[in-house]
Amino acid sequence: MNKAMENDWQTILSLGAEGGSITLLGKEQHSGEWVFKKAVNEMNFDDLEDESFQPTKSTEKVCTLKSPISNRGNEATSWEKAIKLLDHYPWPMLNPREVHPAFRKRVWSALQKEVKGKYGDRINSYRLKKWSSLCLPEYSPKVDTLSKWLQNSTHTTILTGAGMSTESNIPDFRSKEGWWNNIDPRTVATTDALRDDYDLFHEFYSMRINGLKQCKPNIGHDILADWEQKGLIQAIATQNVDGFHTLAGSKNIYELHGSIHKFRCGNCAMSAEEEDFLSESNCKYCGGKLRPGVVLFGEMLPEESWRDSLTHIQKSDLVIVIGTSLEVYPASQLPKMTNGKTVYINAEVDTTHHNFDLMIEGKAGEILKLVDELV
Ligand code: OAD
Numbered sequence: 317m318n319k320a321m322e323n324d325w326q327t328i329l330s331l332g333a334e335g336g337s338i339t340l341l342g343k344e345q346h347s348g349e350w351v352f353k354k355a356v357n358e359m360n361f362d363d364l365e366d367e368s369f370q371p372t373k374s375t376e377k378v379c380t381l382k383s384p385i386s387n388r389g390n391e392a393t394s395w396e397k398a399i400k401l402l403d404h405y406p407w408p409m410l411n412p413r414e415v416h417p418a419f420r421k422r423v424w425s426a427l428q429k430e431v432k433g434k435y436g437d438r439i440n441s442y443r444l445k446k447w448s449s450l451c452l453p454e455y456s457p458k459v460d461t462l463s464k465w466l467q468n469s470t471h472t473t474i475l476t477g478a479g480m481s482t483e484s485n486i487p488d489f490r491s492k493e494g495w496w497n498n499i500d501p502r503t504v505a506t507t508d509a510l511r512d513d514y515d516l517f518h519e520f521y522s523m524r525i526n527g528l529k530q531c532k533p534n535i536g537h538d539i540l541a542d543w544e545q546k547g548l549i550q551a552i553a554t555q556n557v558d559g560f561h562t563l564a565g566s567k568n569i570y571e572l573h574g575s576i577h578k579f580r581c582g583n584c585a586m587s588a589e590e591e592d593f594l595s596e597s598n599c600k601y602c603g604g605k606l607r608p609g610v611v612l613f614g615e616m617l618p619e620e621s622w623r624d625s626l627t628h629i630q631k632s633d634l635v636i637v638i639g640t641s642l643e644v645y646p647a648s649q650l651p652k653m654t655n656g657k658t659v660y661i662n663a664e665v666d667t668t669h670h671n672f673d674l675m676i677e678g679k680a681g682e683i684l685k686l687v688d689e690l691v
Contacts (some may be wrong), residue, residue, distance in 0.1 A: 328352065328398070328419050331410035338405055340398060342416065351391045352398035356405075395419075399426045408435050409443065415450040424451035444689045455686055458676045462636075463690035465657055465674075466548055469634035473625075474540060475650055476554040476561070476680075479639020479663055483534040483681040486527070486558060490641050491663070507614040510582055514605050521608050522594055525576060528558055536638070536681035537564035539688045544568060548691060550632075553625035555640060555647050557610045570621040570628075572647050578609035617646065625650060632656045637672070639663070639680045 328342040336357040342350045392398040399422075408430045415423050427447055431439060449456040466472060478488030488494045495501075503509055504520040541564040543549045551568045552561050557576040561569045579588040583604025588597075593606045611617055629635055633656035640662070642648040651658050651672070658672045661684075665677040676683050 325353075326416060327414050328416045329402075329412070329423055330414040331405075331407055332413055333410045337413075338402065338407065338410065340401065342398070342419070349393070350395070350398075351393055352395075352401065353391045354401040395422055406435070408439055408447075411443070412447050412450050420451045420453075424448075427451070441690060448686055448689065452686065455676065455678060455683065458674060459683065459686045460690065461674060462659055462676065463687045465634050465659070466543075466636075466687065467691055469632070469656070471628070471632045471656075472549040472634040472636065473628040473632045473654075474549055474552045475625075475629075475635065475637045475640065475647070476552060476556060477638070477640020477642075477647075478556060480536060480554070480680050481531075481534070481556055481558055481560055482639070482663075483536060483679060484531045484558075484560060486531055488639070490643065501613065505613055507612050510605070510607055510612060517607075518593075518596060521576070521610075525590065525594065525608070528576070531558075533560040533564035534681050536684045537561055537566070539681075539684040541565035542688075543691075549636075551625070551628040553621070553628065553647075553650065555644065557608075570625040572617050572621050572625060573611040574609045574618060576608045576610055579606055580609055581605070582607040622646070626653060629654045634659070636661065638684075 325341040325343050327339055329340040331338045338357070339355045340352060341355060342352045344350050390401075392401055408427050424447070445460075448459065452459075478486070478494070479491075482488050482491075489496045489501075491497070499520065503513065504517055509517045537560050540549065540552060540561065544552075544566050551570065552566055553570045553572055554561055555573045557571065557573050559575055559577050577590065579590055579593045580586060581588060581599035581602060581604040584599060584602040586599060586601045588599065588606045592600075593608065597606065598604065599606060629650050630653060632654050635651055635654045635656055636659045637651050638661045640647070642651070651660075657674070659674045659676070660672040661676045661678070661680055663677070663679060665675045667675065
């Protein structure tokens with residue numbers, strides 16, 4: 317860092333409102349740490365109570381600071397303290413003009429906290445769009461496109477995979493921390509495993525069932541349930557067995573790989589209770605071994621779920637695929653069976669494998685939230 321740079325205060329966050337502005341300034345020290353201070357121009361916050369408030373031309377132009385920049389005593393020495401400097405102002409409701417590239421993620425998460433807390437619905441979609449375009453420029457045009465497609469679509473089907481639930485702290489299968497990187501699926505998730513090594517099979521599914529009890533649906537599940545209620549989406553086909561779409565309130569769900577909350581005898585197929593399975597009881601009708609109602613490798617998908625998913629996909633003009641590696645047949649074929657637009661939202665996007673109209677790399681919950689803010 318050269319001397320000139322060291323003396324430079326940079327704009328971290330610049331906000332405007334009718335007749336004024338607030339600027340959070342930051343300076344990087346030799347050590348790499350930042351110090352921050354705020355500069356406030358005269359402001360009139362009255363307009364902000366009006367939900368339809370949109371910045372006028374005069375608030376769009378860059379304001380020169382009238383008030384003196386605060387002196388050293390008022391400098392904040394950490395980001396947490398810096399954002400607190402804005403506590404006295406309704407800053408999320410002001411017009412964001414500039415966000416320093418190195419602080420985009422931090423500003424965005426501070427904004428999310430405020431939105432969850434004090435401001436909620438008071439921030440209009442125009443304002444949120446501006447915030448997201450400044451804080452998350454990599455997502456902005458894609459999220460915009462998806463929100464338009466979603467609003468214009470008359471039939472939308474969602475296809476989800478394990479990545480939908482990782483933000484609920486449930487591992488997926490094929491990521492680094494995923495189940496199949498720690499356990500060979502052939503030893504626990506096949507019809508052979510059920511027959512030949514019931515103890516390990518039982519241990520694996522008991523662990524997953526008990527693990528689920530500590531988790532709950534995340535914001536992504538909630539948003540999809542809300543979209544269904546608003547008529548924005550018509551069906552969810554899921555490879556997940558956790559039941560979280562149902563728990564979040566979605567109704568039209570097709571569980572392609574069954575449910576880990578249903579139990580039956582592996583021999584006579586009579587239904588059983590979770591507690592019987594967990595306590596390793598035998599079937600009370602035939603004495604056979606109990607199992608969860610998940611699809612094991614080597615088994616057919618539930619016919620009705622498959623047929624209905626396919627019907628929805630075929631009549632969709634938009635199919636949104638979320639959090640799946642699309643490595644497991646036949647669910648992997650569903651996105652190819654629509655004439656509608658296809659969207660892939662995934663933490664890792666591999667352009668060579670998936671022929672989607674739109675691909676958005678990111679966490680399901682975060683992306684759905686951005687889209688939700690625009691619809
Ligand atoms: P995978 O583990 O194969 O794929 C999950 C995908 O989600 C990966 O590509 C991750 O990068 C991505 N991902 C993880 N967290 C995410 C997040 N927060 N947001 C967005 N994407 C995220 O899981 P599935 O494709 O669901 O079947 O696996 C399909 C089937 O394989 C499962 O239903 C299961 C398994 O064997 C059976 O057990 C029959």
